[in-house]
Amino acid sequence: MDQFSLETLAIRAGYERTHEQENSEALFPTSSYVYESAQQAADRFSGEVPGNVYSRFTNPTVRTFENKLALLEGGEACVATASGMAAILACFMGTLSAGDHLVSSASIFGTTKVLFNKYLKKFGIDVTFVPQTDYQAWSNAIQPNTKALFLETPSNPLTEVADIMRLSKIAKAQGALLVVDNCFCTPILQQPLKLGADIVIHSATKFLDGQGRCLGGAIVGSQALVGEEVRGVIRTAGPTMSPFNAWVFIKGLETLALRMEAHSQRAQTLAEWLSEHPAVDRVFYPGLTSHPQYELAQRQQSAPGALLSFRVKGGREQAWSVIDATNMLSITANLGDVKTSITHPASTTHSRVDAVDREKAGITENLVRISVGLESIADIKRDLEKGLNHLVSNN
Ligand SMILES: *Cc1c(COP(=O)(O)O)cnc(C)c1O
Secondary structure, three states, X not given: OOOOOHHHHHHHOOOOOOOOOOOOOOOOOOOEOOOOOHHHHHHHHHOOOOOOOEOOOOOHHHHHHHHHHHHHHOOOXXXXXXOHHHHHHHHXXXXXXXXXXXXXXXXXXXXXXXXXHHHHHHOOOEEEEEOOOOHHHHHHHOOOOEEEEEEEOXXXXXXXXXXXXXXXXXXXXXXXXXXXXXXXXXXXXXXXXXXXXXXXXXXXXXXXXXXXXXXXXXXEEOHHHHHHHHHHHHHHHOOEOOHHHHHHHHHHHHOHHHHHHHHHHHHHHHHHHHHHOOOEEEEEOOOOOOOOOHHHHHHHOOOOOOEEEEEEOOOHHHHXXXXXXOOOOEEOOOOOOOOOEEEOHHHOOOOOOOHHHHHHOOOOOOEEEEEOOOOOHHHHHHHHHHHHHHHHHHO
């Protein structure tokens, strides 16, 4: 299937029809599998002969999702997990040990930060946080025991774009792994493994599902690291993806390319429109020429993606008034849905961050984040326009 494009692979690859000759992929809700003989059971348990044993290890529906995502990201192996957080945990349980050091971008998903600071530290893994795009800081943070570098790009909510190729050189010079959470771009917009990353993480909950139905995650990388080490953690510790969720994600992947293009087009239009609005102070979106990493984003991503944020003129009161004036948009911190969502990061996703640190990181009180969905752009604009126009007339 190597000659096929990503759109085709997402739809056609990674599945073997059963004897029923179904056109749509079958769902296998089974916990265990039966053997033709005691000998076959023994061979499967010993691992000498490949085949299904138990769905904590392998399941045909989950495997189809894993095969597809591995092909899309260009990795040898993919392991599916119960959530994005389970993927990040399993990745580092499989690749790090007590006494190791991790360097992470400071601009990562809040729960990932808690996982690193509270739980990895508890098991003797030390973490240093650095500014997402300060490459000198990444280099300076490297210690003799640094075993991995971690980031998301673009970041949430300020859409800072980090140079994956450049970070992969810093990682390689140290013999450390570069791990990229590719949740916001998906392989349709960005393939970190081709840019030198060693491992890609996904929260399938977001764009891979695309319609806000199921929790899931995945780790993609080499057979040795992901296929062996990380899979070992999952099959032993148990945060496996459910076959039903895998089936939903398989259906999600079929429309992923179309959706990511449509999300990006709408977000670009909305970002340009917001930039012109007199109530808006600044817009953060990698597709705007005013974005500090515009050139890099053009090179590294095939489109700018669905996420944007903007500062209104004023503070929290003004930001909240724009959010509260919407009727159609979903006021929720979730993202990656066909339904456009709007949130105030300072009081939701980043509310647990110390207020001074939060301001310093640019998550100001007047910042609003939008995950642009697939409704008509005219309707999305109209829903935002009420609150924004009201701010102008109040001044
Ligand atoms: C949501 C999210 C996660 C966590 O995924 P869950 O499926 O909610 O566990 C990790 N990374 C990023 C960038 C996310 O947006």
